[in-house]
Amino acid sequence: MAPTPLSAPGASCPREGPVLICGLGSLGQACLLRLLPFDVPLRCLDRRRPDWRDPRLEERFGSSLALGDMRLPHVLSQAGVGTARAVLLLSSESTVNVEAALQVRLLNPTADLVVRSSGQLASLGALLEERLPGVAVVDPLLLTAGAITEALRPGDQEACFRVDGESYLVVEGSDPARRQQRALRHDGENPVRSLQVVPMGSHHHRSAEAVPATTARGRWLALRRGLGAPLRLWRQCSRLQQAGLLVILVLLTLGLALFSAGGGWRQGVFVTLALLLGEYVDPVNVMLPPGDGIAAASPWLIGVTLLYALIGTLLTSALVAVILERLLRESFGLGRPGRFRRGSRWILLAEGEELAERVAGNLVRDGLQVLRIDPRPGPVLQRPGMVVVPRWEAALAALRPCRLEGIGLLSVDLLANLQETFQLQKAWPEARYVILSHAVEAAEQLGDLLGGMAVISSMDLVADAVVATAFGERVEEICRIDGANHLLVRYRIQQGDALWGLNLSRVEQGYGVTTIHLLRPGRRSPLVLPSLDLVLAAGDQLVVLATLAQLRRVELGCPVPPGWRLRLQGAPREEGRFEALQSLARHLGGAPGAMDPLLDGKEHLTPALDRELAEQLAEDLRRQGLHCTVEAVAVAEAAASEGLRP
Template sequence: MLPSSGSSKSSKPPSQLTKFLVCGLGSLGQHCVAVLKDYGVAVSAIDLILPQNWEVPELPNLLDDLAIGDCRQAAILEQVKIRECRSILLVTSDERGNTEAAFAARLLNPDIRLILRSDKQNLNQLLSQNLGNFVAFEPSQLSAAAFALAALGDQTLGYFNLEGQLLRVVKYQIKPGDRWCDRWWVHGLNTRNRRILSHTANFSPLPKQFYEWEPEARVRAGDTIVYIEVASSSYSQQAKASSVKQQLHQAVRQGIWHHLKQYISQFWQWTYQYQTRRVAVLCCFTVLILVVCGTILFRWEYPEINLQDAFNATATLLLGGYGDLFGDIKPETPLSFGLQVFSLALALAGTAFIGVLYALLIDLLLTSRFHFSSRPPIPQQDHIVLIGLGRLGQRVATLLQEFKQSIAGISNTELDPGILPQMPLVVDNIVSALSKIHLENAKSAIVITEDDLENLEIGLMVHAANSDVGVIIHSYDQHFRDQVARLFPYAQVLCASALSAEVFAAAAFGENVLSLFHFNNTTVLVTEYFIETGDTLNGLMLSEVAYGYAVVPILYQHDKHESVKFMPAQETRLYVGDRLIVLATSLSLQRIERGEMAPRCWQVQIEKALNQDAVFDGANAIALISGCSLAIARKLMNNLPATLPQPLYHHQAQHLVWELSKVQVTAHLTALKDSNSV
């Protein structure tokens, strides 16, 4: 989840202003400029000194104006025409400087939108309430989720919480025998709690945008489906339950002994982590054997005594009571010489084990006394290795612990005991540390040091040590990231600055970005809209918003006093005051900002209706799904065969054909010859 940005609904700056100001041209600032220029707006920048390293090589040519100086000074802000700017992005590494510059900018331009780089969440909340039109983010928090999710190596691509409901994005490969396999069309997988984001047949290239899939495609084994779901009613939970059931059946078939050996092996590995554990287990096991043997021998030698008396005699000997049984006074029941020797052995063994017990207790007390400075042992298998524990690395580790993942860290320097105290840690040279981290049994490795080349070197070393380990590499340079990703396809290379910049840029246009995740090398933003007069979304149906701008509506609320609707119906029409949350790429947000909808390229030809009820119901379906007036729809249905004059999007038109077939109306799609028809 992204940090709170204060007030979720704030007045937007005048939309006619198309000039934006970026203060700070570090890695984040440069990427912010590049993303903003993709929106087609004018961008100016301020920095204390002229950057020596342009991570975005063409950036000097992208800037409309560049001022060298302190962005906290009114004269410098006036130099780049702050009064004409719609938003200012304060992304220097100095949080105090960012805050002071925000005050100066607001004094010069009361309507300007403030986007701040800051980790002081409480202060940010207070500033948002008092200043208004203000939002603050911390880059490591923005990008940490992408690194953590990439390291999981399972089906989960993203997760976020909306209105107390956990939503997650799942990538799932269809297997033979799955309940979806060979039984469903792709469009049939959409439900009230699920939306399909992507479907690719076996060996097909992955799409870059939503809705690049064929609705009538049959789900086959080997296909890959990406979908978002409300987790409480997830197919994945059902699949997990089914998987557990299959594992139970498999356990019965393979026999209990196989699993018992596995549990014993795991227990022995647990005792191996600390030698004292193994000593304690051996002592307990030996004492148990001696108690059983002693009880049996006493009962066998003297059948007239009961089991309790035999056990008491054995326990007395083990607790050092040899003198109580064989002192100056002879026992009433004479013992055989062999049993007396065994009794002496019991007494000696008991004395030795009591000494060991005292030693273990003292060791335990001493260990617990200094437990505050100790860390857990390195996991043996199925763990995630985190190399580099700076600000971003620590945030990633925290998220992985929240995911209940087994992790182990590597650092060149010792961490403060209060930082991630429950994380196993190896403090050593990274090359040496890799041999101590059980890399051969690890699930994945995240490399987040301060140097791109070092990250690449370590990533290659990890892959050479174990080619099955998932490798996630952090890069500060987007160009370097693209090259490495193409040359080493087994590695996931993420640029934290590029990920964060998309959120900062979207916020500059007044959008409230709630979360983000990585999907097919594209950043997807969970973005919240409040529909206002003049918005490009006002008056549109959700089907037009979805297919026209390539976004996925996942939450709709007509009024703040009404309940929210997850995965809302496509026929819902937006009005002023409505709240809408969508999944969108940066390109989609740019198109919404400019009002550039994709062309409608399909028409529906209606052939016949089987009866009069079909004519009535068909007209209702046409008006509801296409958005045309009911009068036009009834006129059309009374003059069949006919073609709906209003062009539609492919998925929208296909949906209309399906609904018409349900009410016994025959129809089919035709592509417009002029693909630019609107």
Template sequence: MFQEITLFLVCGLGSLGQHCVMALKKFGVRVIAIEQTIPKTWDFPEFPQQLEELIIGDCRQIEILERARLQKCRSVLIVTSDEEVNAQTALTVREINSQIRLVVRSGQENLNQLLNQQLGNFFADEPTQLTAAAFALAGLGDETIGFFTLNNHRLQVVKHLVKSDDPWFYRSDKLHELNNKKRHILAHFSEPSLNFQGFNQWEANTQLKPGDTLIYVELVEEFFQGLSSSLSKSRKQRHQWKDKLKKFINRFKLELWQLGSFSLLRQVRTVILVCTILVLLLLIIGTFLFNSYYPETTLLSGFYATVILLLGGYADLFGDFQPVSSMPPWLQFFALSLTIIGTVFVGVLYAALTEALLSAKFQLLRTRPPIPQKDHLVIVGLGKVGQRVASYLNEIKQPQVAITFNPDFDRTILPNIPLIIGNLKESLTQAHLSTAKSIIITTDNEMLNLEIALMTRLINPDSRLVIGAYRKGLSERLTLLLKNTQVISSYSVPNQDAAFDGSNAISRISGCNLALARSLMKSFPKTLPMPFYQHQAQYLLRELSKFLIKAELIDLFDH
């Protein structure tokens, strides 16, 4: 039993891993470490002597973890510099040991929450963000020495020095009287004995005196819950009205954001903004200049004159060849500048609008079908693989919706399929993921695939999940953790495509039944039962070679 609770495993011996080992050793526990290569230098000269055992190898491999006595470890700290390696190692560790505590280095908050829900007994964070708690504690003052969340309740640990004017000193004679529903005393020691003796070592009937020190845990958010429950009915209705107004404003902002993301506006909004600001500035300057130089005119007349000049009407005001003696040359030059600037910016605005309209002509001409409400397929990722999958499903008239996270995706591609472009969470919501029958993940980012898979299982546990894996390891572990999941690795996709295309070629060139051709492709190596003319056979060989299928001719007269 002693071995089971005092043995820890650390994967990755960079600077963070070494500091973790040294911190664990302060608690008197034994530490085993895994590292791919021995570092040339250690941050601590005595570091090698602190390890129970140093194993050189890949921490993602099951045999390495078993050699590190994973089954006997209390916790494993996965702190390599590669977040993908850390996630894959965490999945492998949970496969071997379903109870061990997992501490993982990862800065991806959403993925960390999903892994925590899926794996259990799991903690992950980025080391650079861990200092936030230290800054918060420092800002709270000397008394608060820690805080944590338990069952959606915020609690804090406080170290309090009792003073003579402390309200507690007058309300309670005995130490146990300080305990209530919100506060529990953990430790108490008086001024002569300042050494901490451990939790719950205090005497219940001890008399509280000034100078005593208390350490207690306190619930800090129940007050707000109680306050909300004591609100009057009118105040509750007022809060509900404010919540509805807030939701409406957020919805309006979302609509504006979606409108601003439309390609037509995105291309011209900068030009329109610059033009508007400059025209307004020139209107103000011109109006005040003409009004100040000609006192008999009004501001409205000066405004109209400036507008005429900005629209190219210089000849309407100064069209005669006779010099305008009543106007100084600089003001006449300013009037000419207004006409030139106005003409230039109107031309630029027309050019930008024309270019945007030409680039968006396909978007304006065709509208995509609506997003299905239920029993549909969701394709996440529209690279080459995703586009081909969508095309196949479209050919057999399957209801589907495609999601891409690329804002510059060519919207003329797959025009007959509903398309969603946006961030991950909003896109999955718009795709009605909770009522979909299948989700197909085809992005080339395995960490993103893992995150989407975990979110899918959280939203729709019963759906069919298909994940594209581009190398063995991370995604393939999901089949052991997520039910109703299929992983299609990159090395198996070409074989499936080749079998499909090869059977079509055999059926087309030989004239045999397509079912027979597919049966032959599934039972390689095989001899085709039908005879071919020489040129016909050579043509078939050339077609099969395009799909990386190796075939050879057999002379019937030699057999």
């Protein structure tokens, strides 16, 4: 393994130049508020003077605001686009943003461009990103899909996200039984809760009353559950289905009693089943005495068998109709959904169009059943796990016997969403309710005020992603965790940037981010929650979970110095000396031969380390017979010790 320098070799200074924000609507002003603490020069451009939502913005930018059409070259030049390091094109009209992006690229070939777009221009946005380097197209609604999915998904997890086909959960508390877990880094020094990132599949819900199946009680409980399965199925059926099953059972019993005369129970079974399948002549001939013919048939035999045959015809016709309706609905998206199975669990999504499609896809991928209300005209192809209906009435009628896990109201009309929520809470008070709001301040407090529903402000979420993209990051998803927006960001490591040459412990401890995923060149499978002593090299792709402030710290290249050191004394056993030298070299950075003076039997203090690496190194050295203790070091001393490495 390559040496692990603890400083940031090749850490480049952040790019200079102002950030130009074009379009000062709700999203533009939200981005301005987030950029104020970052101490970067800011410039603003809008077609007309905006309605300022915060007096701080009006005080700072009211007099220096450039006015004009962002698509015109002279207006952009007047706003300072030529020297800008990043340009945010945030007009509510996507076509204006795209036209302005082409003009900005002509005037400034190196600036990072963030273009606000909508679902209708998704294909054009993808082409722009391919053809023009440094252009990122952002759809505000689609970026909120992750947060809405998390609010609707049942379970005790705080969040769930997906990276390169691998799914991860954020759960509360550390479990020693988990094979892989990583503490989620917080901005504060004393987090209120301990949250862990774990791969999906390693987190299981265990009952405190679980009984081993090998014990006598466990076998009895398993037998009782098996015997109770038919009863549970019976309870899940609707009243109409229960009545139909009872009628069929009565007909079978009565038929066995009536048609067994003269031929035994085998004749009764044959004749009863044949009649209930809609047959008539053949089963009646079986019951006639040989040689007598139809003249020997009694009136009761003709009447009862005819009644059975008519009932059987109705049953077979109903079965064919159900099968045909199911095939048409699942294969071609035709037909109306009937009542779902009693007690089945569903999630309801109303309107939202592209956003609802993205959220529904996320939920179906995780094995949940989704019913969408999409009033748009035209045929809609159904897919396994998801049903689409055009009207509220059809959805509510189908869901009446079901259990709703979550209800997402994704219309842009906040008042309409609230009205529907209050009505639905009467029928399904235990469901999770998620309301989409275009731009509402203090959305979480509003949700608590209205009775525990989740109010998600798309502008609040997207502003963090837009600002991070302006600094050159690529945001793949937004997770709402513990009241803060955590961005899932992919870094492509290049030689000389701020993360190149650092081990993952230094990345986490220095910048406060949580490392999730590492994809190395030449490897097909990624490293899930990679080891913290791994060193980042050029070509690596590192996915981290971080807040906007943590990402800004990476962009500035100013990590927090390590704050721990190791006090060691003694000499290792001869057979373990080489392994001890390797451990010191791997954790401290340097050649194994340069670590030999630390093993001369005297007391030594190592240079500053991150706590995880210091504890890991101490454990390795104790196994070789050395006496080691981990001690905290002052920040100033830690910074000074950076130049005293062996």
